[in-house]
Amino acid sequence: MSRRVPRWRDLRPLLQPRAPELDPVKRAHTLRDLRAAAAKRVPRSVFDYVEGGADDEISLRRNRSAFERVEFSPRVLVGGEVSTGTTILGRPAALPLVLAPTGYTRMMHHLGEPAVAGAATQAGVPYTLSTMGTTAPEDLKGTDLWFQLYVWRDRGFTTDLIERARGAGYTALVLTVDTPVPGNRVRDVRNGLTLPPRLGIKTLLDGASKPRWWWHLLTTEPLRFATFDGDGSLAPSDIGTKMFDRNVTWADVSWLRETWGGPLVVKGIQSRHDAKRAAEAGADAVVLSNHGGRQLDRGPAPLELVAPVADEVGDRLEIYVDGGVRTGGDIAAAVGLGAKACLIGRPYLYGLMAGGERGVARAIAILREELERTMRLVGANSITDLDREKVRLRA
Template identity: 40%
Template sequence: MASTKEWFESVAEAQRRAKKRLPKSVYMALVAGSEQGITLEDNVRAFGEIGFRPHIADLPQQREQATSVLGQAIAFPVVISPTGVQAVSPEGEVAVARAAAAAGTAMGLSSFASKPVEDVVAANPATFFQTYWVGGRDRILQRAERARAAGVTALIVTLDWTFATRRDWGSPPIPERLDLKAMLRFAPEGILRPRYLLDWARHGALPDLTTPNLAGPGEDAPTFFGAYGEWMQTPLPTWEDIAWLREQWGGPFAIKGIMHPDDARRAVDAGATAISVSNHGGNNLDGTPASIRALPAVVEAVGGQVEILVDGGVRRGSDVVKALALGARAVLIGRAYLWGMAANGEKGVANVLQILRSGIDEALLGLGRSSVHDLCPEDLIVPPDFTRLPQK
């Protein structure tokens, strides 16, 4: 169907609407990539290098998309990726969780989220809690136990972050908190985006730049930069630390940020239930190839031993199908749903999920596959030099 005021027909249209509605600094924070943005651009471009081998007759009348991730049954192979403080819309992660639940899929919640884990689980019981290695073993375990008590079904540990903040295009200014000084500074941007301000005014609050899921018992929620400072001062984790956390957690456990087959094997050795092939959406080490390029080597290294997820650059259902044909169980999306939320709140998130689900169905039909589980590399045309990564 063609785009209308309440419906957009592509993720690209959601992005265009987000750019029109969000203050410049908020929008730029969403599209940011580290340094030159080489990895950021390659995440999207790489999907375009893969072609399909379609069929035209004896096609399946019905196509099945249901699968499972980290012990959670989902209606189609797209999961909400955890993203940090969401100043895109007043209801933030709670609205995203509701949209995901209505679509029948799982919600990844960042430890740097703007909404408490308890509220998000109430909106979507299929919630995975994501943590970085912030504050040492005791603090990390304390947060994991809080998430468990809230009803979280799986733990995700994200390990790909080098603390690089350089942006050749210029990082948007992000205040420590929205006090009077900050409001005066950002007033010109807000005046140019009255709909954004009106939404927050109706909500009766300003964008919350604190991280409630990183607060210990009896502590106030730290600001984003306060939590980031603690993270920077925390000794970097070892594989022994990761294996310890896996044992303490005891349930479904994913390691996010894998780009090298060696790390994939170490993750298996540490007891991971799943791994996510990811370059942090182009926000980590610039010059790293697209996640989808790394996927085949990781599948070759550990396929069949753990569930393999992938994120980075997914903009359409056909991208999802390409990832699954190369061996992924499901994909995670980040910017796509944030643009949807910026464009039309919770309905916009639901819109993005429906776009992807419809696109998956269309690609399955064209390939003559009756199920996402039937997809395989033979459905694709992959250039010989596509992976650009070591195979062993």
């Protein structure tokens, strides 16, 4: 082999120095990148509150590993254009995606729920405000906002919440049913996390390297459960024990069906049996979910329930799934197995922690780009082309 001395004219085109991208949001190509950026922005105890699951975190890991069982069977030489558009509860959505309810969102970033709602509206997908939110339902703006409800012992107060959601124009009510008691989040106990965060020695040390986060926390409106704790005086321990009703039953679902009157979604279904009961109680949709592995540990991975539940009640209600959705390919898989849409929790919180509303927008954009690319590679031009001919779970 003969060699030669490289000439400047050959080298020059290869040497085009570009300033490194310092903005972590722009630099992110995957949700994993946004997650890494998020971990650098917030105190460890806050990141762990988002990231952690219950007990041994077996459900948390299974949620994710179920997606590794997905196998696509692509159709080639399909041609044509791809559209990720669909309908969710009869309303148009830019992709089969809903942003899930997450409590205490302003702890992750001072702009909190309004930033998430802004990004969701821009992207054309629904966003669900949590009962445990740090923004009141009346203060949130967006085109397709859902309200997540925990039923309270005081049914009068529950009715008031429903009326407030209706008055503020929320388009769906999401009843979360996997929370008769709070899950055992071991990371939070070990980290001594309190809501709102308190300035103990441990938290101060933990937060010392994140002065920007503390600055925002201390110079913006104090954190509180804005929907029900106007003056921030409620002790967090009271919420789980005194206010949530452990005796919510299927009769309450029928009651809500009547009281609310609009689209009703039951979130936290973990069996075919209960999906059928939800249909009988008049729900318009179910979310197959184990609360992102934060409640009962060792429940089934929601992705694995999609096809059996679709076979059972797919013609009676819409089926959504959440837990471990981290790529657009995951969304394609869930839809192919029979889900109408996926919910995401942590993925948009990574974006929020990394860069506020821009970060949430980036998280959604990454998922959309990945979904589109997967659809092209699988040979599905529309969401309805994703089916069990093209997606299966390996044994």
